[in-house]
Amino acid sequence: MLTALLIMAAIALVLGAALGFASIRFKVVGDPLVEKIDAILPQTQCGQCGYPGCKPYAQAIANGEADINQCPPGGEEGIRKLADLLGREFKPLSEEFGVEKPKAVARIDEQTCIGCTLCIQACPVDAIVGAAKQMHTVVEPLCTGCELCVAPCPVDCITMEPVAETVETWKWKYPVIEIRKRA
Amino acid sequence: MIQSPYIRKPASVQRVMFTVLLALTPGIAAYVWQVGAGILVNLAIASATAVAAEALVRRLRGRPIAPAIGDLSALVTAWLVVLCFPPIVPWWVTVVAVTLAIAAVKHLYGGLGQNPFNPAMVAYCAMIVAFPSLMSQWPPAGGLDFATQLDLILGGARNLDAITGATALDALRTGLRGAESVDAILRQPPFGTLGGRGWEWIAAGYLAGGLLLLALRVITWHMPVAFLATLAATAGAFWLANPAQFASPLFHLASGGAMLAAFFIVTDPVSGATTPLGKIIFAAGIGLIAYLIRAFGAFPEGIAFAVLLMNLCVPLIDMKTQPRVFGHRRGKSP
Amino acid sequence: MTKRLHRFKGGVDLDYHKAESAGVPIRSAPLPPRLIVPLRQNARSVAHGIVTAGEHVLKGQRIGEAEGVLGTAVHAPTSGTVIEVTEHPMAHPSGLDTHCVVIEPDGDERWVALEPLDHRSIDRQSALNRLREAGVVGLGGAAFPSHVKLGSGTGVDTVVINGAECEPWITCDDRLMRERADQILAGAAILSDLIGAKRVLVGIEDNKPEAIAAMRAAAAAQAAPIEIVAIPTVYPAGGEKQLIRVLTGIEIPHGRLGTDFGVQCFNVGTAAAVHRAFALGEPLVSRIVTLAGNVERPGNYEVLIGTPVASLLELAEPRADTDRYILGGPMMGFALPDLSVPVIKGTNCVLSASPTLFPRSKPPLPCIRCGECARACPAELQPFELYWFAHSRNFGKAQEYHLFDCIECGCCSYVCPSHIPLVDYYRYAKSEIWARERETRAADGARERFEFRNFRQEREKAEKAAKLAAKAAETKAKLAQTETAPAPAPTEAAPQSEDDAKRALIAAALERAKQQKAAAKPKNTEDLSAATLAEIAEIEARRKALGLSEGDAGDVRPALPTLPGPTTAATPPAPPGGDPEPLAREDRP
Structure with missing residues (x-):
């Protein structure tokens, strides 16, 4: 009886030590x-x-x-x-x-832009360039389409435009096969 | 919309399956000649069952029926089931086996091309486990006339120990249990020059059909060669070690389902390995396991179990034997 | 002549139909009423247009400047007037638009002044530049710039000239070799010189005995070590990698260039174009195109780049039951979405397809893993495995099984007894993987910029706070010095006065802004019609009635962070490039 208890205790100790060692040895930095x-x-x-x-x-x-x-x-x-x-x-x-929308990028109507820099400040990814009282413009490839710049614009000159397909971004479609004709 | 290529080889699954059926005919002809026409009755029953089962299951699955019947794959399964079974097995065994093969083994996994196990072999194993005595009553070559065979198939009285017997493999096994030597056993009536009397001719028929498949490039050499070579090599090793206890490799090649399996069962593309090296490993594995079951297992014939066991290994074999890709150095795959 | 040939695995035997169009000599296609010259000649680069509508151009005049590493120049294929520079569908399976220069020929075919040049008289880089400026790209189909292929000029000892032309129906290279063998060999010699090669191998499939004979005759007259090799006819022996393998035994893996392995491959048409670019000074403005298939008069034509396919087809007279037109061969070509697309440098063939010639494929059956495709695959892939992964959109696994080593030759689809459009699945999987990689790259960039922006804002905030603290301390010290005794509580007065100063500053700024606004005049108020002026007056009246004046309009906008209200003055004011986060988030409904 006592031997059994001792063995169990020993096993528990060994396993506990192993676990403890592992948690230190294999500790993952960061998440x-x-x-x-x-x-x-x-x-x-x-x-x-x-x-x-x-x-x-x-x-x-x-x-x-x-x-x-x-x-x-x-x-x-x-x-x-x-x-x-x-x-x-x-x-x-x-x-x-919100709802899933096709990818769009912001476009600034350069005639209307007054150069207030609000959109530049709103842009989370620094995709709008310009300076105070200078016309702003969106660097299209950098725009993520987050729409955060649309609301702050005092003159509503920012519109979201869907990204058109180009030869570079065109994709082959999944082959459609008429096998599932229901009997 | 289907894109290029716009031209296609006039090949089809139907053509492949038809060639396989065609290649089985020499074996069947030899069967009818040596054993009797009862096998034709079984083939007819099995074919009808296969078509009915295929149609029924596809209907239940809501799939179009016509193309699946047209591809003839169900008939190939049905014929293989029958050719593995004793020719005088009652009709209902055939029906149950074929239905099991088509409905469960093939369609429960998604139909043609999806089954991980060889349907005919699953049916054979299930039947030999479920009806061991029915599945081991083989008529001796030329021992039963067609009327008797038909009567037995249609469920006639089955107290026939006098006229039915065991296969060569079975007899060998029983004889060895009785502590007789191989030489003595092989001089008994069920044995011919190489294997079972008459069955040698049937094996030759299968061999001829198999060579036809090879010539038409329906199958590659890898599987039949690896299977037969391993079976012969293993048998040969034991035979050389102790000729009194173990039969010769020629006997093993000519007996049981070895030839049928080599060209028609092991080569099933759906449930088998696909890479060149994988095919060799797969077929060699079947040959080895089949011999071990024949020599030491509980059943006289082990090919069916060997096939199923190797079917289990196919994904692993395929994964580990991916061939070298053009321009890549061997063994340097990512 | 007794060269030991190598073999590539796989491949298929096809019905070649070459005789139909190979018998007739190359004719010049007549000038079409309009030429549409795309500035984009391949999928990777677009030339920069340098002409405008109305301009008159001469044949061979540069109309597009080479841009980027893979760019080549684009030239006017004939003399005439530029009608417009516009978007027009291009010869691409997508049928998408691209920038095109539309030229109306004047019928004179007047060349610009051509300057022939001996490549040996100039240094290598200038010679490559000449090819780039002459717009010479691979004429085999991919339109890859030749000067890029010539690489660094070291380490290559073999130039392979591709005259295999393995696709059925196409005979443009065949005819070119029969009729202009001299030009091809001269071009091959130039290419060999430029790349520093020791030998030239010309591979021609043995189903073109006339071409082999013509090339051999021409080679015998040449001094350069050029060997004409007849290779077995197996599709796709004309694939670059397959041809190199057959002739040299070298295998070039995916993603590597031939130059890394000491061999480089050019099409026979490219070699001829190289010759013309140097010996005649001619830029690449035309090519030979096969018209074949379901037509009354198949044949080969010398076609100006930019000729619309529709006007080209008239020459061959497609039969009535033609239902599709295929650009390229039947194995790798694509059905044209639009017949107005122009011929480009990579266009080798326009095939008329009819249901009898190219039957619509039967509905696919499940894959039975028969392995036919693996036996046919010249890249030694396992096509059915790739199909399985592409089909189930398991792209990672597909890549692991070397999806990108697939050359899309179509052999697997050709032999598949289940009629599965295997190559379609690979194209789909490849473009999906590319799209995902693009997306990942974009997302990574966005993440980086977002994190940097956050870091920058934090830094600016910290700097601002430090500056303010320093200033406050300074003011405090100053106040303590000037008003030593009478001040009752200088510690509290300091921030007060600071606030006042700031307020005064803000007020001054506001005033300035107002003045500027008043001074600034909208640009669109000149030259207005009477009706518009009246309308404006009316609107102004309405605005007055509502209590809005011109100058107030700006105040309706949300407050700028640079003009903080008095309530926020006690906290450190937001920096000019201030933190927009709270603002942005408040604005969200």
């Missing part, structure tokens, strides 16, 4: 989960999820504070990837945070 979630998020930095950027949202998901279906620009595919990563059930995008 890879947040990085992994952040890598899936589209980096629009639009704040539609209710957090001030993609990283904070990633942090919130990792902490269990936010759900995975709050990112409209990431869309269904983004939610699927998050669900895969976190081993959760897929759920449709929550309407509360």
Whole structure:
């Protein structure tokens, strides 16, 4: 009886020491989960999820504070990837945070722009160039389409324009096969 | 919209399957000549069952029926089931086996091209486990006339130990249990020059059909060669070590389903390995396991179990034997 | 002549249909009423247009300047007037628009002054530059710039000239070799010189005996070490990598250039174009195009770049049951979405397709893993595995199985007994992977800029705070010095006076802004019609009635952070490039 107890205690000790050692030896610096979630998020930095950027949202998901279906620009595919990563059930995008839209970029009507710099300050990814009282313009390839610049513009000269397909961005379509003709 | 290429080889699944059926006919002809026409009745029953099962399951799955019947793959399965079974097995065994092969083994996994196991072999294994005595009553070559065979197939009285017997493999096994030597056993009536009397001719028929498939490039040499070579090599090793206890490699090649399996069962592309090296490993594995079951296992014939066991390994074999890609150095795959 | 040939695995035997169009000599296509010259000649680069509508151009005059590493110049294919520079569909499976220069020929075909040049008289870099300025690109189909392919000029000992032409129906290279063997060999010699090669191998499929004979005759007259090699006819022996393998035994993996392995490959048409660029000084403005398939008069034509396919087709007279037109060959070409697209430098063939000639493929059956495709694949891939991964959108796995080594030759689809459009799946998977990579790159850039912006704002805030603290301390010290005794509570007065000073500053700024606003006149108030003036007056009246005056209009806007209200003055005011975050977030509903 006593031997058994001693053996059990010894095993517990050894395992505990091993676990403790492992937790120190293999300690992961930083939070890879947040990085992994952040890598899936589209980096629009639009704040539609209710957090001030993609990283904070990633942090919130990792902490269990936010759900995975709050990112409209990431869309269904983004939610699927998050669900895969976190081993959760897929759920449709929550309407509360917005709807999935085709990718668009901001365009400043240069005739109307008064050079107030408000949009420059609002742009989370520094995609608008210009100076006070100088015309501003959007650097199109850098624009994430977050729409944060639209509201602050005092003269409403910013519009969101869908990105047109070019030869560079054109994609072959999934082959459509008429095999599932229902009998 | 389908893009290039705009021209296609006039090949089709139907043509492939038809060639396989055609290649089975020499074997079947030898079967009818040596054993009797009862096998034709079984083939007819099995074919009808296969078509019916295929149509029924596809209807239940809400898929179009016509192209699936037209591709003839169900018939290939049905014929292989019958050719593995004793020719006088009652009709309902055939029906159950074929239905199992088509409905469960093939369609439960998604239909043509999706099944991880060889349907005919699953059916064979299920039947030999479920009806061991029915599945081991083989008529001796030329021992039963067509009327008797038909009567047995249609469910006639089955107290026939006097006229039905065991296969060569079975007899060998029973004899060895009785502590007789191989030489003595092989002089008994069910044995011919190489394997079972008469069955040698059937094996030759399958061999001829198999060579036809090779010539038409429906199958590659890898699987038949690897299978037969491994079977012969393993048998040969044991035979050389102890000729009194183990039969010769020629006997093993000519007996049981070895030839049928080599060209028609092991080569099933759907459930088999696909890379050149993988095919060799896969078929060699079947040859080895089949011999071990024949020599040491609980069943006289082990090919079916060997096939299923190797089917299990196919994903691993394929993954580990991916061939070198053009321009890449061997063994340097990412 | 007794060269040991190598073999590539896979490949298929096809029905070649070459005789139909190979028998007739090359004819010149007549001038079309309009030439549409795309400034984009391949998928990777666009030339910079340097002509405007109304300008008169001469044949061979530069109309587009080479831009970027992979850019080449674009020239007017004939003399005439530029009608417009506009968007026009291009010869691409997408049928998308691209920038094109539309030229109306004047019929004179007047060349610009041409300057022939001996490549040996100039240094290598200038010679490459001449090719770039002459717009010489690969005429085999991909239109890759030749000067880029010539690389650094070291380490290459073999130049392979591709005369294999393995696609069925196409005979433009065949005819070119029969009729202009001299030009090809002269061009090959130049290419060999420029790349520093020791030998030239010309690979021609043995189903073109006349071309082989013509090239051999021409080679015998040449001093340079040029060998004409007849290679077995197996599709796709004309694939660059396959041809190099057959002739030299060298295998070039995906993503690597031939120059890394000491061999480089050029099409016969490219060699001829190189010759013309030096010996005649002619830029690349025309090419030979095969018209074949379901037509009454198949043949080869010398066609100006920019000729619309529709006007070219008239020459061949497509039969009535033609239902599609295919650009390129039947194995790798694509159906034209629009017949108004122009011929470009990579256009080798226009095929008329009919349901009898190219039957619509039967509905696909499931893959039975028969392995036919793997046996046919010249890249030694496992096409059915790739199909499986592409089909289920498992792109990572597809890449692991070397999806990008696929050359899209179409052999697998050709042999598939289940009629699965395998190559379509690979094209789909490849473009999806590319799109994802683009997206990832964009997202990474956005993340980096976002993080840097946050860092910058933090830094600015910290700097501002430090500056303010320093200033406050200074004021405090000053006050303590000047008003030593009478001040009752100098510690409290300091911030007070600071606030006042700031307020005065803000007031002055506001005043200035107002004055400037009053001085600034809207630009669109001159030369207005009477009706508009009346309308403006009316609107102004309405505005007055509502209590809005001209100068107040600006105040309706949200307050600028540079003009903080008095309430925020106690806290450190936002810097000019201030933190817009709270503002942005408040603005969100």
